[in-house]
Amino acid sequence: EPEVTQTPSHQVTQMGQEVILRCVPISNHLYFYWYRQILGQKVEFLVSFYNNEISEKSEIFDDQFSVERPDGSNFTLKIRSTKLEDSAMYFCASSGTGATQYFGPGTRLLVL
Amino acid sequence: AQSVSQHNHHVILSEAASLELGCNYSYGGTVNLFWYVQYPGQHLQLLLKYFSGDPLVKGIKGFEAEFIKSKFSFNLRKPSVQWSDTAEYFCAVKRGPNTDKLIFGTGTRLQVFP
Numbered sequence: 001e002p003e004v005t006q007t008p009s010h011q012v013t014q015m016g017q018e019v020i021l022r023c024v025p026i027s028n029h030l031y032f033y034w035y036r037q038i039l040g041q042k043v044e045f046l047v048s049f050y051n052n053e054i055s056e057k058s059e060i061f062d063d064q065f066s067v068e069r070p071d072g073s074n075f076t077l078k079i080r081s082t083k084l085e086d087s088a089m090y091f092c093a094s095s096g097t098g099a100t101q102y103f104g105p106g107t108r109l110l111v112l
Numbered sequence: 113a114q115s116v117s118q119h120n121h122h123v124i125l126s127e128a129a130s131l132e133l134g135c136n137y138s139y140g141g142t143v144n145l146f147w148y149v150q151y152p153g154q155h156l157q158l159l160l161k162y163f164s165g166d167p168l169v170k171g172i173k174g175f176e177a178e179f180i181k182s183k184f185s186f187n188l189r190k191p192s193v194q195w196s197d198t199a200e201y202f203c204a205v206k207r208g209p210n211t212d213k214l215i216f217g218t219g220t221r222l223q224v225f226p
Contacts (some may be wrong), residue, residue, distance in 0.1 A: 004155075031212065043156075043202065045213035056212045093157065099144050099163065099206055101214060105155035 002005050002026045004104035012110045013082055021077045021107045023092030031103060032075045033093040034067065036060075043091065069112065080109045116205050125193055125224050133188040133220050135177075135203030137157035143159065144206040145186040147177055151199045159201070162186065173197070198224045 007029045013019050025032050032048040047057040049067050069110050070090045075094075079086055095102040116134045125131060147159040147208040152221065161173025177188045186203060200221050204214040 023136070033212065035214075035216075043204075043214075043216040044220050045215070048212035050212075058213065100158060102158065103131055103156035107143075 004092055004102055005106075006090075006104040006107050008107060009105065010087055010108045010110075012112065013084075013112055015084055016081050018046045019079050021090050021092075021109070022078070023075045023094075023104055024073050024076055025071055025092065025094030026096075026102060027073070029096050029102075031092035031095045031101075032067075032069070035091045035093065036088040037091070037106075038085075038088040061063070074089075075082075079109075080107075084111050087111045107112065113155075116200075116203055116215050116217040118203055118220050121218065122221045123223070125222070127195055127224055127226050128192050130196075131188070131190040131193045131197070131202055131222070133203075133222070135186045135188065135217055137184050137186070137203075137205045139167040139184075139205065139207050142208040144208075145177070145179060145189050145205070147175070147186075148202045148204060149173065149199045150202065150219075156202065159188070179208045193222075193224050195224050195226050198222060 006053045008020045032049045035043050037043045045058050046063045048055045068076050087110050089106045091106045092104040095101045115138050119226045130194040148156045149159045150156050159175050160169050162175045162179045162204045172177045175190050179186050199218045203217040206214055
């Protein structure tokens with residue numbers, strides 16, 4: 001069964017550094033998403049992406065965040081200058097033409 | 113603000129006990145409803161979903177959920193739990209066709225003891 005994959009599984013970075021989180025969505029899916037879960041809190045929507053542009057974003061997704069689909073298979077989330085409060089588990093998801101989103105295993109980001 | 117509430121934060125059961133996990137949402141329009149499960153060390157997996165039609169939906173591994181529109185609820189049930197059901201369960205809501213985002217509840221940690 002096809003799955004969403006994410007790399008790396010864990011990332012430790014210094015405050016102010018840039019990080020890029022990578023995702024490979026399910027191959028025939030057209031819609032891509034990023035969510036995050038700060039420890040002990042809810043899973044929160046960050047952004048959705050369709051047809052090579054952002055279709056929706058939350059108030060969390062400010063100018064320090066960006067997303068890109070650099071090729072036909074990868075979907076990336078970049079955080080330009082990380083802050084302590086960016087420490088969280090970041091989940092990528094994808095969906096086909098329906099509304100059901102399929103999630104990857106997550107990348108645990110720790111900002112020191 | 114729209115929200116999703118899961119009132120049971122931690123549930124402990126013995127094997128063969130029945131399970132019901134509550135989920136309520138605060139949104140008056142058309143919704144799509146989901147239950148996801150996260151087994152220890154694994155990613156979020158879809159258990160079941162409701163888009164329209166029969167309000168009683170059946171999912172994988174013997175789970176079912178009932179959409180009660182008048183109560184804004186989508187409770188998850190299983191008549192007899194197994195040790196392997198130990199996991200965290202998340203309810204999520206998509207508010208109609210004009211948004212992509214899922215709004216998640218805080219999750220319920222279920223522990224099943226043999």
